[in-house]
Amino acid sequence: MYNKVVMDHFKNPRNVGEMENPDAVGEVGNPLCGDMMHIYLKVKEDKIDDISFQTFGCGSAIAVSSMLTEMAKGKSLEEAKQLSNQDIADALEGLPKNKMHCSNLGADALHQAIQDYEARRDGVKLKEPQPQRKEIHEHGEGENCYCPYCSVELDEDSPTFCSACQSDLGEEH
Amino acid sequence: MTFLNLDHISANPLAPEVKDTMIQAIRSDYHNPSSQHQAGEYAAELLEDARQKTAQLLGARDPKEIVFTSNGTESVNHALKGVAYANKEKGKHIITSNIEHNSIHRSLKRLTSQGFKVTSLPVDEGGRVDPKEVEKAITEETILVSIMHSNNETGTIQPIEEIGKVVKDHHILFHTDAVDSVGLVPLDVQKLHADLLSFASNTMYGPSGVGGLYIHQGTRLFPLLDGGTQENSKRAGAENLIGILGHGKAAELALHNMDSRQKHLTHLKELLLRELPNYIDEYIINTNLDHSLPHLINISIKYIEGESVMLMLSEEDIAVATKSACATGSLRASHVLLSLGLSHADAQGTLVISFGQENTEEDVYRFLGALKNIVDSLRAMSPLYKKADQATTQQ
Numbered sequence: 001m002y003n004k005v006v007m008d009h010f011k012n013p014r015n016v017g018e019m020e021n022p023d024a025v026g027e028v029g030n031p032l033c034g035d036m037m038h039i040y041l042k043v044k045e046d047k048i049d050d051i052s053f054q055t056f057g058c059g060s061a062i063a064v065s066s067m068l069t070e071m072a073k074g075k076s077l078e079e080a081k082q083l084s085n086q087d088i089a090d091a092l093e094g095l096p097k098n099k100m101h102c103s104n105l106g107a108d109a110l111h112q113a114i115q116d117y118e119a120r121r122d123g124v125k126l127k128e129p130q131p132q133r134k135e136i137h138e139h140g141e142g143e144n145c146y147c148p149y150c151s152v153e154l155d156e157d158s159p160t161f162c163s164a165c166q167s168d169l170g171e172e173h
Numbered sequence: 174m175t176f177l178n179l180d181h182i183s184a185n186p187l188a189p190e191v192k193d194t195m196i197q198a199i200r201s202d203y204h205n206p207s208s209q210h211q212a213g214e215y216a217a218e219l220l221e222d223a224r225q226k227t228a229q230l231l232g233a234r235d236p237k238e239i240v241f242t243s244n245g246t247e248s249v250n251h252a253l254k255g256v257a258y259a260n261k262e263k264g265k266h267i268i269t270s271n272i273e274h275n276s277i278h279r280s281l282k283r284l285t286s287q288g289f290k291v292t293s294l295p296v297d298e299g300g301r302v303d304p305k306e307v308e309k310a311i312t313e314e315t316i317l318v319s320i321m322h323s324n325n326e327t328g329t330i331q332p333i334e335e336i337g338k339v340v341k342d343h344h345i346l347f348h349t350d351a352v353d354s355v356g357l358v359p360l361d362v363q364k365l366h367a368d369l370l371s372f373a374s375n376t377m378y379g380p381s382g383v384g385g386l387y388i389h390q391g392t393r394l395f396p397l398l399d400g401g402t403q404e405n406s407k408r409a410g411a412e413n414l415i416g417i418l419g420h421g422k423a424a425e426l427a428l429h430n431m432d433s434r435q436k437h438l439t440h441l442k443e444l445l446l447r448e449l450p451n452y453i454d455e456y457i458i459n460t461n462l463d464h465s466l467p468h469l470i471n472i473s474i475k476y477i478e479g480e481s482v483m484l485m486l487s488e489e490d491i492a493v494a495t496k497s498a499c500a501t502g503s504l505r506a507s508h509v510l511l512s513l514g515l516s517h518a519d520a521q522g523t524l525v526i527s528f529g530q531e532n533t534e535e536d537v538y539r540f541l542g543a544l545k546n547i548v549d550s551l552r553a554m555s556p557l558y559k560k561a562d563q564a565t566t567q568q
Contacts, residue, residue: 002484010481011488016554027556035478035499035521038556054556056521058480058499062554099499 005093006063013062015052015069024120026113028105035061035102039068039109043117046077053109060099064106067091077114083107177536180492181529182325182353182469187419188378188426188530195380195419203414207403220412223421230424231370231387232361240386240407241417245352246276247397248371248386251408252348253280255394256317256369257289260346264314265289270302270331271512273321277350278508281319290314299461300329300513304336311343322351322360322370326496326509326525328469329461330354337366346392352376352384356427357466358435368392374416378530379423383416434530438467441528444537445470452545459513459523468529471496473515474522476558477551482524485547491540494525518557 002010019040026039035057042050051073053065068088072080085103089095095103119126178186187195204212206220221236228236242248257267269281271293281291292310294302302320311318318340323330333349340347348369354360355370356377362370369392374383388394388407400409427434449456449472459471474482479495486493496507498521510520526540552558 010484013554018556036556054554056476056518056555056557057478058497059484061478061499062481 001096002059002063003093005067005091006060006095009063009066009092010059013053013066015066015073016054017052018054019050019052024113024117026109026111026116028108028112035105037061037065037105037109039065039113041113041117043077048072048075048077048080057102057105058099060095060102061105063092064088064095064102065109068106068110072110077117080110081114083110174490177491177532177539178529179526179532179536179540180494182525182527183492183494184381185375185378185529186531187380188423190426191379191419191422194422195415198415198418206412206414207401216414219418219421220414223417223424226421226424226428227385230428231355231372232363233387234363235390237405238387238390240388240404241412241420242384242386242408243382243413244384245274245350245371245373246384248352248373248384249274249276249348249350250280251386251397252369252371252394253277253317253319254284255397256346256348256392257284259393259395260316261289264312264316266292266312266314266316268292268294268307268310268315268318270294270296270320272296272300272324272327272509273319274325274350274352277319277321294320296512298514299464300324300327300459300509301461301464302331302336304332304339307336308339308343311340311345315343315345317346317348319348319350322349322354322365323358323466324509325353326507327460327471327513328353328466328527330358330464330466332464333365333367341366353466356423357438357468359431362387362389369394374420374423377423377427379420380416382413383420385420435467437530438528441532441534441537442468442470444534445526445541448537448541452541453548456522457515457519459510459515469525469527471510471523471525473510473519474524474548475519476522476555477548478521479523481551482522482544482547485551486540486543489543491543493540494527496523496525497521 019042022040023043024041029036037057038054040052041048051069053069055062055065071083071088071091085107088106089100089103116126203216203219206213206217224236224239227239233239242251265288267281267284267289269277269291285291294306294310296302307318320331320333320336322333337347346368347366349365349367350371351360352371352373353376355372367387368389370387372385375381396407396409398409403409403412453474455475457473459473460469478499479497480499483493483495496510498506506517506520507523510523
């Protein structure tokens with residue numbers, strides 16, 4: 001099901017655990033399957049000095065969290081902001097297509113932690129984060145539809161097929 | 174480490190006697206049972222012997238009431254679509270439950286798109302359909318009621334005798350999907366008031382690729398496959414004779430060994446339930462233990478996700494099934510678990526453990542030891558566990 005890199009990070013996750021006195025925290029959940037990810041940061045001179053994670057989720061969610069912490073460690077905040085879900089999935093040498101959303105969760109958690117750091121630093125109150133993915137709904141309710149696998153907004157003309165990740169979707173998505 | 178199968182609901186090994194029967198059949202190059210010459214007639218005799226044994230297992234009065242198919246899914250499709258198409262002049266309403274297998278669920282979805290109406294009944298806290306609710310749902314348009322005998326995820330057995338009686342009092346056709354029951358628990362189509370009953374051979378240590386449908390004599394339904402006159406014209410196409418002969422042996426063994434098998438499986442299940450609290454805490458048993466298959470337990474372990482547990486057990490050569498949303502192609506939490514009132518988070522931590530004849534007490538302890546370590550390490554990683562822990566400390 002998973003490749004060797006994913007299995008290695010799943011079995012031997014790096015940087016696991018809650019951090020004492022973190023400088024910032026990013027917390028995201030996936031409404032689709034109930035996964036949850038927490039990212040903790042220590043920042044020195046605008047660089048990620050230390051990072052750790054806690055994740056409630058499947059093998060790929062754990063592997064994504066672990067890979068993400070390895071990739072982000074030592075990066076400047078600006079560099080870390082550029083880290084995308086695709087970068088994480090590529091570093092893991094690929095995820096099954098119905099698990100691509102787990103890599104979104106990772107990137108979201110990191111970006112949210114950075115926002116939290118900047119807000120604390122600048123003394124600004126952080127706005128409630130807006131969920132990027134929508135709950136599953138029956139198509140035809142007059143709202144935009146998003147692919148449950150890769151979060152891309154679906155084409156109105158073909159709401160049961162995602163052209164971005166080539167997934168066949170049912171009427172509910 | 175030796176492989177430990179605790180996922181018998183997905184695959185049972187072939188019984189050794191079934192293997193011997195099938196190898197013998199492969200070596201014998203049996204002819205086509207539909208052929209009129211001696212070689213064909215001999216093959217037909219063997220086929221009928223397997224049918225006879227199956228009829229005996231199900232309590233069918235006439236072996237002709239057994240139609241062999243390629244699996245449980247085909248049997249279910251045949252029952253539902255066959256009845257719907259043949260009886261649509263009488264009515265277009267079908268009653269089922271919220272916890273049926275996808276073969277039922279999707280067949281009915283297909284029929285809905287063709288103008289049929291479906292009422293899907295909820296289950297109570299114990300995961301069972303109330304026969305009174307079935308009666309309430311019946312209308313003049315109702316042509317078929319289909320309720321599963323036992324659930325493939327929770328192992329909970331439905332009150333099929335009572336439901337069957339209600340349905341027959343209204344002179345409506347009754348189908349039960351007994352794919353996960355036949356061969357594991359004693360059942361009798363007469364007592365169940367079933368007009369149609371689906372089964373699969375693998376449940377009773379027979380081969381995959383063989384299933385069947387009991388069709389009470391006189392039941393009006395169309396075949397799913399059109400073609401030759403095999404299976405009394407109810408299922409066209411050359412029979413899978415090697416598989417069916419293996420199945421015949423499996424049915425014979427199931428009938429003779431029913432008591433001892435049930436006793437062994439129940440013993441292992443009870444041992445697991447008794448020992449479980451000594452290894453892990455904070456879990457929910459989703460199986461109705463008063464009405465359940467002898468070999469299956471469905472548990473939700475809090476604060477962790479089932480696919481992770483399954484993968485870690487797999488690393489230790491232990492196979493279990495999970496019903497977490499992450500482990501399904503659709504990423505949807507199990508409709509069966511949600512029907513029981515479980516939250517999405519709790520449904521995520523669901524494991525289905527199903528024993529088989531070859532399992533031993535040592536297997537139960539090996540599983541429990543491995544599970545404890547895995548649960549500990551995943552909980553240490555889980556933000557939900559931390560939150561729950563803090564909430565308890567604050568109280």
